[in-house]
Amino acid sequence: MIIMEHTFRNLTEAEIDTLIAQGCCAENWSDVTVAEGFDASKVWHVRMSGKIRIGELNGEFTLAGGVKKSSGIRNATLHNVTIGNGCCIENVKNYIANYVISDRVFIENVDCMIVDKRSTFGNGTEVSVLSETGGREVIIHDKLSAHEAYIAAMYRHRPDLAAKMKSLVMKYADEIASEYGYVGNDAMIVDTGYIKNVRIGSFCKIESAGRLKNGSLNSNESAPIHIGYGVICDDFIISSGSHIEDGTMLTRCFVGQACHMGHNYSASDSLFFCNCQEENGEACAIFAGPFTVTHHKSTLLIAGMFSFMNAGSGSNQSNHMYKLGPIHQGIMERGAKTASDSYILWPARIGAFSLVMGRHVAHPDTTNLPFSYLIEEKNTTYLMPGVNLRSVGTIRDAQKWPKRDNRKDPCRMDKVNYNLLSPYTIQKMFKGREILKDLARVSGETSETYSYQSAKIKNSSLNKGIKFYETGITKFLGNSVIKRLEITEFKSDEEIRERLKPDTAIGTGEWVDVSGLIAPRSEIDRLMADIECGVLDSVEKIDARLTEMHNNYYTYEWTWAYGKMLEFFGLEADKITKEDIISIVEKWKDAVIGLDKMVYEDAKKEFSLSAMTGFGADGTREEQRLDFEQVRGYFESNPFVEAVLEHIKVKGELGDELIARMNRVTA
Secondary structure, X not given: OOOOOOOOEEOOHHHHHHHHHOOOEEOXXXXXXXXXXXXXHHEEEEEEEEEEEEOOOOOEEEOHHHOEEEOEEEEEEEEEEEEOOOOEEEEEEEEEEEEEEOOOOEEEEEEEEEOOOOEXXXXXXXXXXXXXXOOOOEEOOOOOOHHHHHHHHHOOOOHHXXXXXXXXXXXXXXXHOEOOEEEOOOOEEEEEEEEEEEXXXXXXXXXXXXXXXXXEEOOOOOOOOEEOOOXXXXXXXXXXXXXXXXXXXXXXXXEOOOOEEEOOOEEEEEEEOOOOEEEOXXXXXXXXXXXXXXXXXXXXXXXXXXXXXXXXXXXXEEOOOOOXXXXXXXXXXXXXXXXXXXXXXXXXXXXXXXXXXXXXXXXXXXXXXXXXXXXXXXXXXXXXXOHHHHOHHHHHHHHHHHHOOOOOOOOOOOOOOOOOOOHHHHHHHHHHHHHHHHHHHHHOOOOOEEEEOOEEEEHHHHHHHHHHHHHHHHHHHHHHHHHHHOOOOOOOHHHHHHHHOOOOOOOOOOEEEEOOEEEEHHHHHHHHHHHHHOOOOOHHHHHHHHHHHHHOHHHHHHHHHHHHHHHHHOOOHHHOOHHHHHHHHXXXXXXXXXXXXXXXXXXXXXXXXXXXXXXXXXXOHHHHHHXXXXXXOOOOOOHHHHHHHHHXXXXXXXXXXXXXXXXXXXX
């Protein structure tokens, strides 16, 4: 049981007489204890049984509209309840049983609040994510991160790992289990129905919820939780800063930090990590990594893994083919999007930062062709590799995600890497470039179309894709070299070579995106091995290791980029000269400025004559233009366009500065 840090005494005879006169009764008055400053005049029509503790009922609450209510307990039935200082509890329709209620809590017009047995408050609940029929269950708990959940769900080929992780979570759940529920300081619960086996954090606000059963609301002063009208949650954990509103229904779900759900959204057996926004639609057995967004009533997300994803209206997937049931799953890698009315028949895997348009039923796997368009034409999937690198939408998305991180809690559970270009995406560009070159070599460079997996690639798209990937690779490697050599003045090529050497051997080889955390596969393997052998024997230690990886990202990134720089530009580590660096920077400038110009031209389409359709509805062409400018502004003064032009200028100056320093190297 949670015991509050208050000193309680027995009631005096005078206080008992006052309470009886005010319509109160107790099963045994000796089981009712109070704080030294207790004021019996503030307790009316209260029935008490079991162990009751009541703090000082001082202070008042100012409600919306300026209404003020003093602390006190009125019209309630309490059983085994501890109440802190300055609380107001009134008009409890049924009863409150087995709860510890902290200071300055406001409870009004609640049907029932009970803990009826030893509860873990949602911790230890199995969520059948991705596979509705089981096999990838994630055991949720208060401190679950997207990365821990990813490892638990996706590395089932390591049964010892899965068993150890389950054991650690169940150990944590057992440690926090209690026969008493808890309501934290300054919480508010009003006009709410049935609350059973729920732990409620400080500063949480619950208004007009329907039912909350077996869960935790991990609210705190820095990042309060809000639960709104008609919300129904069963077997759940909701993390700090999240808002669950307007008829949302959750069953066996974990909700990460700073998520927003509303407008009758419904989800079952799903995980939602930080900054997800879910409205109107439906989810079943999904793994929604950071920044998964869906806003439309007609959208169903099912049995899929997503992150940094925006689902267009009417997006849908199928996880069975009417044979062995809902056994299939799919992955849309980070930044993938679906256009309106898109459909994917799982199993399928969509590469990072790709756009899906139309219906796709042939199970495409484009993991090694990122930044692509998948477009349906006459029931055939056509692939346009790399084209999304030049899209203004892709660049805008990459810029907006950090700005839309609404987490206020100083303890951030998800370690989010926002980089558009990283070893994870660039390694796929290397693979994609080779795939496209192999297709051209095997099928002939003059072929009109090429077949890859279950998709078709047109000749022009293939050749452009190779160039897009080479541009992306050059941009990333150039960025890394410039960052590595910034500020320092070099006297010789030897000093340049010495500075270029990596600080660690960690980072070579394959990289993975562990639902928002980008890290070398070797480090993820080391983490899993340490869990299996017991080195990491608590959820806190796992989190600390993940944090260490995230903090060392740029150190590890350079190790990888250095090796790829030598490979891509055909250099030898012990023979690099200032001329080599100047050559890389010149190629980098061409890549960066070339991409920015393509983004600029893509943005210009939003200001074309066709984009003005519907403006100046009842006027002339000139009025149409003027109306458009009043609503949308001028192309040249658009903030994003200005940012692109500034980016071109800044990057050009950055490259010129390094070239100037290289030219000052004398030996």
